[in-house]
Amino acid sequence: MFSLSRKDLTSLVVLAAIVLTMPIWLAPFGAAYPGLMQKFAIYAIFAVGFNILFGLTGYLSFGHAAFVGIGSYTAVWSFKLLTMDILPAMIFAVIISGLFALVIGYFCLRRTGIYFSILTLAFAQMCYSLAYSVLTPLTNGETGLLLAGNDPRYIDKMFGVTYGSGLPTPTFLGTTLGGYGGFYLTAIVLIVIFFISQKIFASPFGMALRGIKSNQTRMMYTGFNTKPYTLAAFVVSGMIAGLAGALLSVTDPLAGTERMRWTESGNVVLMTILGGVGTLFGPIVGAWLIKYFENIFSAINSNMLNNFFSFLPDGIQSLMVTVTSKFVGEGWHLTLGLMFVLIVVFLPGGLVEGAKRVAARFDRKKPRTGPAPAPQPAE
Amino acid sequence: MAQSEPNIILHAADVQKQFGGLRALSDVDLQVEEGKTHAIIGPNGAGKSTLLNVIIGRLPPTSGAVIFDGTVLTGKQPHEINQLGISRVFQTPEIFPDLTVLQNVMAPAFARRDGAFKINMLRSVDSETEIRDEALSLLEDIGMTGRLEDNAASLSRGDKRRLELAMCLIQRPRLLLLDEPTAGMSRHDTNTTIDLLKKIKSRGMTKVIIEHDMHVVFSLADKISVLAQGRIIASGLPQEIKEDPRVQEAYLGGSVE
Numbered sequence: 001m002f003s004l005s006r007k008d009l010t011s012l013v014v015l016a017a018i019v020l021t022m023p024i025w026l027a028p029f030g031a032a033y034p035g036l037m038q039k040f041a042i043y044a045i046f047a048v049g050f051n052i053l054f055g056l057t058g059y060l061s062f063g064h065a066a067f068v069g070i071g072s073y074t075a076v077w078s079f080k081l082l083t084m085d086i087l088p089a090m091i092f093a094v095i096i097s098g099l100f101a102l103v104i105g106y107f108c109l110r111r112t113g114i115y116f117s118i119l120t121l122a123f124a125q126m127c128y129s130l131a132y133s134v135l136t137p138l139t140n141g142e143t144g145l146l147l148a149g150n151d152p153r154y155i156d157k158m159f160g161v162t163y164g165s166g167l168p169t170p171t172f173l174g175t176t177l178g179g180y181g182g183f184y185l186t187a188i189v190l191i192v193i194f195f196i197s198q199k200i201f202a203s204p205f206g207m208a209l210r211g212i213k214s215n216q217t218r219m220m221y222t223g224f225n226t227k228p229y230t231l232a233a234f235v236v237s238g239m240i241a242g243l244a245g246a247l248l249s250v251t252d253p254l255a256g257t258e259r260m261r262w263t264e265s266g267n268v269v270l271m272t273i274l275g276g277v278g279t280l281f282g283p284i285v286g287a288w289l290i291k292y293f294e295n296i297f298s299a300i301n302s303n304m305l306n307n308f309f310s311f312l313p314d315g316i317q318s319l320m321v322t323v324t325s326k327f328v329g330e331g332w333h334l335t336l337g338l339m340f341v342l343i344v345v346f347l348p349g350g351l352v353e354g355a356k357r358v359a360a361r362f363d364r365k366k367p368r369t370g371p372a373p374a375p376q377p378a379e
Numbered sequence: 380m381a382q383s384e385p386n387i388i389l390h391a392a393d394v395q396k397q398f399g400g401l402r403a404l405s406d407v408d409l410q411v412e413e414g415k416t417h418a419i420i421g422p423n424g425a426g427k428s429t430l431l432n433v434i435i436g437r438l439p440p441t442s443g444a445v446i447f448d449g450t451v452l453t454g455k456q457p458h459e460i461n462q463l464g465i466s467r468v469f470q471t472p473e474i475f476p477d478l479t480v481l482q483n484v485m486a487p488a489f490a491r492r493d494g495a496f497k498i499n500m501l502r503s504v505d506s507e508t509e510i511r512d513e514a515l516s517l518l519e520d521i522g523m524t525g526r527l528e529d530n531a532a533s534l535s536r537g538d539k540r541r542l543e544l545a546m547c548l549i550q551r552p553r554l555l556l557l558d559e560p561t562a563g564m565s566r567h568d569t570n571t572t573i574d575l576l577k578k579i580k581s582r583g584m585t586k587v588i589i590e591h592d593m594h595v596v597f598s599l600a601d602k603i604s605v606l607a608q609g610r611i612i613a614s615g616l617p618q619e620i621k622e623d624p625r626v627q628e629a630y631l632g633g634s635v636e
Binding site: 003004005199200202203204205206207208210211213214215217218219220221222223224225226228229232 | 435456457458461462466467469473474475476477478482485486487489490491493494495496497498499500501502503504505506507546550
C-alpha cells in the first residue's frame with residue numbers, strides 16, 4: 001500500500017532532503033526566513049495538486065484559487081467555532097473544498113478544452129464575488145475573516161483550554177506553532193502530498209488519466225468511462241488546493257478574498273507550466289521560482305543595484321543600474337514574463353525538461369529522448 | 380455431433396441511416412454468427428464505415444436497431460458497448476501517442492479487469508505482473524518487443540495499426556470490429572497481420588472486418604456481405620460471392636483476382 005518503485009523512493013528521499021534543509025540552502029539567496037519558506041511549501045502543495053488535474057488529464061482549470069479560498073475560510077471558521085487545533089481545521093478544509101470541487105467539477109467537466117477553462121474561471125469569479133458581497137456574514141468581505149478573543153471555540157471550551165488575553169495562535173496537539181514549527185508542518189505536508197502524487201502517477205488510475213489526455217476517443221472505445229475519472233482528478237486537486245488554503249490560514253490565521261482572485265488561479269498555471277507539466281518535480285520548482293521572484297526579486301531596489309555594480313566605472317554603472325532596474329523591483333513581472341515566454345518557446349516541457357536535457361548531454365550512454373510535447377488542453 | 384443452430388451474436392436489424400438528404404444505409408440487415416469472421420466489402424462510399432459506426436454506437440441509426448447477444452446497443456455509450464465485449468480497430472489508428480508501447484497495451488487490460496471506472500491508486504502499474512506479462516506476450520506476437528518503452532507517437536503507421544490491434548486483443552473481446560486493418564501496410568506486414576488474425580480465430584472470437592484488399596478478405600472471411608449504395612446486395616460464403624454476377628458488376632469489376 002505504501003510501496004514505491006526504487007526510482008520513486010529515491011525521488012521522495014531527495015525531495016524530503018531538499019525541503020527539510022531549506023533553511024540552510026535558501027540562506028545564500030536571502031530567502032531563509034520561515035514566513036517565506038512556508039509560502040514556498042504551501043504553493044508547492046497547491047501546484048502539485050493542480051498538476052494532478054492539468055498534468056495528467058490535460059484539463060486546464062483557471063479557477064483553482066477558489067478552492068484555496070474555500071479552504072482558508074473553512075480553516076478560520078474551524079478556529080473560531082471549534083478549536084485552535086490545526087488538525088480539525090485541515091480536515092474540514094479538505095472536506096469542504098472537496099464538496100465544492102465535486103459540484104463545480106460536475107458542471108465544468110461537461111465541456112472540454114477552452115470551454116472547460118472558461119467555466120472554471122466563471123465559477124471561481126462567482127466564488128470571489130460572493131465572498132465580497134452576499135456572503136459577507138461568512139467571509140467578512142473586504143476586511144477578511146479574522147480571529148477574535150470572544151470566538152466561541154466550543155471544543156476548546158469543553159476541554160477547558162484557554163488562550164489567555166490577546167488573540168489565540170493555532171496549536172498542533174497542544175503545542176503552539178512558532179515560525180519554524182509552522183515551516184516544518186508545511187514541509188511535512190508537502191512531502192506527504194508529493195508521495196500521494198507519486199502514488200497516483202504510478203497507478204493504473206494515473207495511467208487512465210494520462211490516457212484521457214492522450215486520446216479520449218480511444219479511452220471511451222476501450223471501455224473507460226472518462227467522466228468519473230476526470231471528476232475524480234478534479235476533486236483530488238481541489239481538495240489539495242483546499243489543504244493549501246487551510247495551511248495559509250494555519251500559518252497566519254486570517255482569510256481574505258484576495259486568495260480567490262483570478263490572478264492566483266493564473267499563477268498556479270504559470271507555476272506548473274514553468275516547472276514542467278505532468279512531471280512530479282516540475283510544479284514544485286515552478287512554485288518556488290515564482291514565489292522567489294515575487295518576494296525577493298521584487299524587493300531589489302536601485303541602492304542594491306548601485307552596490308552590485310559599484311566595481312564598474314561611473315558612467316557604465318549608472319547605465320547598468322538604469323537598465324537592470326527595469327527588470328527588478330516593481331519590474332519583476334517583466335522578468336518573469338520574459339522567462340515564461342522563453343521557456344514555453346524553447347523548453348515546452350518546462351524547467352524539468354531542461355534539466356533532463358542537460359543530464360542527457362552529460363550522460364551520453366543513455367539514449368536521447370525526444371522533447372516532450374507542448375502542454376495542451378484536452379480535446 | 381449434430382449440427383446445432385448457428386448462434387447469431389450480432390444482428391443489425393433493418394438499419395437506416397440518413398444524413399440530411401443522403402441515405403447512407405437503407406434496410407441493412409446483417410447477421411453475424413458467433414465465432415465466425417464476417418467480411419463487409421463494397422466500393423468507396425457504399426456505407427461500410429457508417430455501418431461500423433452505427434454498430435459501435437458512434438452514430439445513432441435513423442431507424443432500426445443493433446442487437447449484440449440479446450442486448451440492444453442503440454443509445455448506449457461507447458464504453459458501455461466495449462464493456463459488453465466489443466472492441467474496435469479504427470481506420471486511422473486510435474492509440475495513446477503519449478504513452479509507451481507497453482502502457483498502450485496494458486491500459487485496455489485494466490478496463491477489462493476493473494470495469495469502466497475504478498480508482499485503484501494503491502498498486503502501481505509496474506507491480507501488475509499478470510497484465511504486464513499478458514501485454515508482453517501479445518507484443519511478442521506482433522513483433523514489437525524491441526520498442527516497449529518508446530512513445531507510441533514515434534511508431535510508423537503500420538506499427539500503430541498493429542499496436543491498436545494488440546490493444547483490442549488484450550481485452551479478449553467477444554466481437555472484434557476491424558476497419559481496414561491492413562490499410563497502409565506493406566505486403567509483408569499485411570501477411571503477418573493475416574497470420575495473427577488467423578491465429579486468434581482459433582480462440583473463438585467473432586470478427587467483423589471491413590476491407591478493400593481482396594487478398595485479405597478471401598484469406599480470412601468465413602462469410603462475406605457486399606454493400607453497395609447503402610444496401611446489402613449479396614451475402615454468402617466467399618465462393619458464392621466470387622461467383623455472384625451482381626457483385627462482380629457492382630464491385631469486383633467483372634473479375635476476381
